[in-house]
Amino acid sequence: MHTFKKEERLCNKKLIDKLYHNGSSFLCYPFKASWLIVDGAQVVPAQILFSVSKKRYKRAVDRNLIKRRMREVYRLNKQQQLYEVLNAADKKIVFSVGYIGKEIAAYEFIEKKMQKLLTQLSTELVK
Known part of the structure; x- marks a missing residue:
């Protein structure tokens, strides 16, 4: 289930x-x-919004x-690190x-930090 659909x-x-x-x-x-638990009739366990500051990065x-x-x-890490925890709970x-970094990071760095972020989010949700 390595997809990232409109829903x-x-x-x-x-x-x-x-x-x-x-x-x-x-x-x-x-x-x-930033995260918030919702109680609506949502199709997927998590909806996400990505943002990058226009003030810091002028060029689109x-x-x-x-x-x-x-x-x-x-897309590659959501299933095992987030969705399983949300479905269990x-x-x-x-x-x-x-994204609040000062310079454009390499893919490997972003991957490592996003995995850490998803793990941290999962632990926050279990509390």
């Missing part, structure tokens, strides 16, 4: 506002994650490169991952 993307403006106003967050450099090419790398790492979440 898994967080697009609902009301949910995004709720996430940023009522959600919890933590830092896992170079990422900042750079922002798109970072988001593309983040999406790919998430019978929870549904929405979360966002913002």
Whole structure:
């Protein structure tokens, strides 16, 4: 199940506002994650939003490169590190991952840190 479909993307403006106003967050450099447990009729266990600061990365090419790398790492690791925990706990979440690094990181670095972020998120949800 290494896919990343439309249902898994967080697009609902009301949910995004709720996430940023009522959600919890933590830092896992170079990422900042915000998450919120939702109780709606959601099809997938988790919906995610990726963001990269326009202030820090002026060129859209750079922002798109970072988001593309983040999406790919998430797509490959979500099943074993996040979905299994959510299904076992019978929870549904929405979360966002913002890139706060100072320079464009290599894919391997982003992969290692995203795995750490997903593990940390899983432990936060089990509490």
